[in-house]
Amino acid sequence: MHHEREQIEVSRDCPAVSVPYGAPVTIEKGCMAQITQKLGGSYTVYVDGNLYRVEGVDADALGFEPTEAVNTPVMPEGPLSAESVRDMAWSLLATCFDPEIPVDIVNLGLVYRCEVETLGPDDYRIDVDMTLTAPGCGMGTMIADEARVKLLSIHGVSDVNVNLVWDPPWGREMMSELARLEMGMM
Template sequence: DDLEPLVWQTLSTCYDPEIPVNIVDLGLVYRLAFEPLPEAEKVRVLLDMTLTAPGCGMGEAIADEVCDKVLALPRVGEITVNLVFDPPWDRSRMSEAAQLALGL
């Protein structure tokens, strides 16, 4: 299916405003799944993501950006973004490119 790569590409345009790296490379996306909707060829996107710190005040803003961008994609009828903190995020979840960008 061509939708999943498109969703991942779209997620990579969403950034934590406090860190100049996208949420995919930061390793904030824990799960991406799809459920069919009753409307012909529409799907619900189910996304579990975390934040770099549980007390991060930008969580709602990041989730709203994810919702807006993914809902704009063809065939996406709904999206559910769950903020989860188990397992806790740590630097090991970051891509090599993100680590290099942040000088780690």
């Protein structure tokens, strides 16, 4: 079943990244773009037969209100502890999306480990092991960088390591029930 998606004329040259290869490109002013996904502060657009990811700071080129990159510290609920930082970390990881799939990386089962280490009073490090749906996906470093930037925004977090791992290999059985439902796999 084919959905008619919103066609938008790009109002200015707009930096983007090709999906799934991750190569930086410029979508030229006047191109017609079809919005396929608006999630996690970025947009996935279809232009001339190719998919591209446009960050929220460039949303004005697509006719939307631009969103600033996350740089305001996010405060965990209650007193700062390794546990409250870990809860906040999982919440923020659930705001990272694969540009081709409308499900966040947590529900896709791509995050294997998220551990918080106390470095000192109100000073924490987060270590994340995550994988991708396919080892050749060029978007991996972009998704990992997005996760790292979001996790560094947590108040009290001074260091974040996001490791891309391939063992165990990802499989559809790792997806949450919600993700399988969203993708019509139930």
